[in-house]
Amino acid sequence: MDWIAFSTKEQLEEIKNRDGYSVIFKHSTRCPISAMAKRRFEMDGDLLPSDVPLYFLDLIQYREISNQIAEDFSVAHQSPQVLLIRNGDCVLESSHGDISAEEVAGEIR
Structure with missing residues (x-):
């Protein structure tokens, strides 16, 4: 899975202005539940279309961006x-154990 490190507010503007889909994965590097959700998401990552950008946000380091x-x-x-973003709108949001690459992929299709 090719994550794009999400570290600037300019990237947020790019996502909001992008035509099509983008995925944002907000991750706490201090949380074992977050680590488990990330591993599960990555195991099924091949279900996602390869042309959908996958943004990875370390929310401990970039809390201000997470809040934005x-x-x-x-x-x-x-x-x-x-979060699954389509044409600047969030069309799917999941957290904790509900995070599923399969669900995100199903929404894209």
């Missing part, structure tokens, strides 16, 4: 959390 994501997409801040 929650505000911009009108979602509650969660960790771990996956």
Whole structure:
């Protein structure tokens, strides 16, 4: 799985202005539940179309960006959390044990 490190507010603007889909995975490097959710997501990552950018946000290091994501997409801040963005709108949000690459892929198809 080719993650794009998400570390700037400019990247958030790019995602919001992008046509098509993007995935944001918000991860806490201090949380074992977050690590488990990330591993499960990556195990099924081949279900996702290869042309969909996958952004990985270390929310411990970039908490301000995480808060901006929650505000911009009108979602509650969660960790771990996956957001599927389509044409600037969040069309799917999952957190903790509900995170599933299969569900994200199903929404894209």
